Amino acid sequence: MAVYAAIGLAEKNNQFIVPVFQKILNKKGKMHIQNGCILSHDHPAEPVYLNYYCQLKREELKSDSDLKQLDSLLLFMPASSELILTTALRNRTYSDGLKKQIAKQAFENHRTPALLYLNSWHKKEYSDPIQEELFKLIKNDSIDGGHKRKYLSMLLSFNNIENKKAVLNYIKKDSLWKEDGQIRSQLENNGITSEDYN
Structure with missing residues (x-):
C-alpha cells in the first residue's frame, strides 16, 4: 500500500519523489506487484522509480534533476534492483566521482549492469x-x-x-x-x- 501511496504522492507533486524513493529504497525484501495483467515480485522501489522514469520525455532523461538524484541513490545501494540499476546506468554517462562508485558496484558488489556500463564507457x-x-x-x-x-x-x-x-x-x-x-x-x-x- 505504501508503494502505491508513494507513486500517487509523487504524481501529484514531484518535490516528494526523491525523499519518498530514498525511504522505499532502504526497505528490504520483495513485494507482490500487479501491473495490468502482469504479476511479479519486485523490490518496492522498482514501481516508484519506473513510474517516475516513464513520466519523463525522452529528452528529459539526461537532464532531469530528480532523476539524477534517484540514479545517484541507486549507485550507492549495494543490493538495488537489477532492473532499475540497469535503467539508471542507461540514462547518462556519469561524472568521475560517480564513476568510482560504479566501479565499486562492478568489482566489489559484482553488479553486472555496472560492469557493462564500465565496459561501454571506460x-x-x-x-x-x-x-x-x-x-x-x-x-x-x-x-x-x-x-x-x-x-x-x-x-x-x-x-x-x-x-x-x-x-x-x-x-x-x-x-x-x-x-x-x-x-x-x-x-x-x-x-x-x-x-x-x-
Whole structure:
C-alpha cells in the first residue's frame, strides 16, 4: 500500500519523489506487484522509480534533476534492483566521482549492469578488472548460454593474448559458442586458432 501511496504522492507533486524513493529504497525484501495483467515480485522501489522514469520525455532523461538524484541513490545501494540499476546506468554517462562508485558496484558488489556500463564507457581505464569479472561471469553455471556468449564476446573484444589459456579452458567445455561467427573471428584476434580448440 505504501508503494502505491508513494507513486500517487509523487504524481501529484514531484518535490516528494526523491525523499519518498530514498525511504522505499532502504526497505528490504520483495513485494507482490500487479501491473495490468502482469504479476511479479519486485523490490518496492522498482514501481516508484519506473513510474517516475516513464513520466519523463525522452529528452528529459539526461537532464532531469530528480532523476539524477534517484540514479545517484541507486549507485550507492549495494543490493538495488537489477532492473532499475540497469535503467539508471542507461540514462547518462556519469561524472568521475560517480564513476568510482560504479566501479565499486562492478568489482566489489559484482553488479553486472555496472560492469557493462564500465565496459561501454571506460573500457581502457578498467581493462584488467573488467576482464577478471567477465571471466567470472562466463564460468558461472547459473548464467544462460546466450548471456555467456555475450560476455565471452566482450572478453574477446580486448584482443588480449594473455587470456588465451583461460579462454581455451572455457571454450573446450562449452560448445555453444561454435555457432557464433563473431566469436570465432574474435578468437583469431586473440591468438586462438581452430587447431587450438578442435
